[in-house]
Amino acid sequence: MVRANKQGIKGIAKKGMNQMEDKVKHLVDWLQAKVAEAKVDGLLVGISGGIDSAVVAHLIKKAMPDHSLGVMMPCKSEGDDLVHAQAVAASCDIDSLTIDLSETHDVLFGTINETLEKADLVNVEQTRLADANLRARLRMSTLYTVATNHRYLVVGTDNLAEWHTGYFTKYGDGGVDIAPLVHLTKGEVREMARYLGVPDTVIDKKPSAGLWEGQTDENEMGTTYDMIDRYLKGESIPEKDRKIIDAMHQRSQHKRDGIGFPPAF
Numbered sequence: 001m002v003r004a005n006k007q008g009i010k011g012i013a014k015k016g017m018n019q020m021e022d023k024v025k026h027l028v029d030w031l032q033a034k035v036a037e038a039k040v041d042g043l044l045v046g047i048s049g050g051i052d053s054a055v056v057a058h059l060i061k062k063a064m065p066d067h068s069l070g071v072m073m074p075c076k077s078e079g080d081d082l083v084h085a086q087a088v089a090a091s092c093d094i095d096s097l098t099i100d101l102s103e104t105h106d107v108l109f110g111t112i113n114e115t116l117e118k119a120d121l122v123n124v125e126q127t128r129l130a131d132a133n134l135r136a137r138l139r140m141s142t143l144y145t146v147a148t149n150h151r152y153l154v155v156g157t158d159n160l161a162e163w164h165t166g167y168f169t170k171y172g173d174g175g176v177d178i179a180p181l182v183h184l185t186k187g188e189v190r191e192m193a194r195y196l197g198v199p200d201t202v203i204d205k206k207p208s209a210g211l212w213e214g215q216t217d218e219n220e221m222g223t224t225y226d227m228i229d230r231y232l233k234g235e236s237i238p239e240k241d242r243k244i245i246d247a248m249h250q251r252s253q254h255k256r257d258g259i260g261f262p263p264a265f
């Protein structure tokens with residue numbers, strides 16, 4: 001009985017491992033196919049110090065060992081994010097660059113806001129969000145500038161929970177060429193991170209867009225990734241959380257649809 005149990009547990013652990021190995025292989029093969037199809041030379045990703053970009057960094061390094069790049073782009077960033085991003089790059093041995101966007105953001109947001117102020121057009125309720133989304137879009141512009149230089153594709157980090165809720169900046173972190181994690185729940189991203197050897201500090205920290213001081217995804221959304229994952233897996237969740245998730249999904253449909261076109265003449 002004891003032996004059978006032990007074998008059973010081992011069997012389950014091995015099965016789990018093989019499934020993860022298969023998922024990683026599936027994504028690595030797909031990344032390589034996308035590079036071949038696009039006739040480009042490689043892949044790059046913005047590495048934030050968070051778990052989603054950590055997983056993507058590991059995947060692109062596996063797919064294109066000599067033609068992959070991680071770009072760290074602090075923008076008035078706080079805390080240990082850059083240290084965590086460097087630990088991620090070291091954990092998968094990917095080539096990396098750091099491009100600080102703080103000054104660029106100051107200048108551009110300052111110019112835009114001064115102009116709006118002079119015209120008495122500032123909407124103070126929207127200022128923090130506008131500031132935050134500009135950070136995400138400066139990162140996108142930076143990634144595309146490096147991607148053009150290298151002839152690489154820009155790889156996105158959105159997971160299923162973020163894609164479903166639209167929790168990303170349109171044409172910011174959502175402005176990418178390919179998005180390998182889009183079928184994975186946040187929990188599955190965490191499992192893949194463990195399998196790939198992402199540092200524990202990165203796996204265990206609270207998800208944050210890092211767009212303003214103290215921002216965490218779950219505080220801003222008003223629900224948790226655990227709830228979103230459960231909902232996406234078809235499990236029942238409290239009414240309050242379901243309403244929040246449905247409202248986010250509905251409000252962000254335009255982000256998943258892409259550019260709106262009129263009906264043809």
Ligand SMILES: Nc1ncnc2c1ncn2[C@@H]1O[C@H](COP(=O)(O)OP(=O)(O)OC[C@H]2O[C@@H]([n+]3cccc(C(=O)O)c3)[C@H](O)[C@@H]2O)[C@@H](O)[C@H]1O
Nearest residue numbers: 133136166167168169170172173208209210211217220254
């Ligand atoms: N119905 C509609 N049809 C077509 N376009 C529509 C539209 N409604 C708004 N829009 C456009 O979309 C814009 C609003 O969308 P958007 O600019 O994305 O802005 P929005 O969704 O308001 O804000 C982005 C959200 O994503 C979060 N975020 C951003 C970046 C990274 C992460 C992260 O997890 O790391 C999270 C951020 O904290 C914030 O909650 C509007 O300004 C308007 O231009």
Ligand SMILES: Nc1ncnc2c1ncn2[C@@H]1O[C@H](COP(=O)(O)OP(=O)(O)OP(=O)(O)O)[C@@H](O)[C@H]1O
Nearest residue numbers: 046047048050051052053072073157173207208209
């Ligand atoms: N400081 C940064 N440097 C480089 N890229 C960044 C930075 N901040 C955000 N990004 C890019 O924007 C993406 C979206 O951020 P998001 O917070 O959703 O992912 P994450 O930080 O990788 O994981 P988590 O959601 O757990 O914080 C990141 O995955 C990364 O590609």
Ligand SMILES: [Mg+2]
Nearest residue numbers: 048050208209
């Ligand atoms: Mg983050």
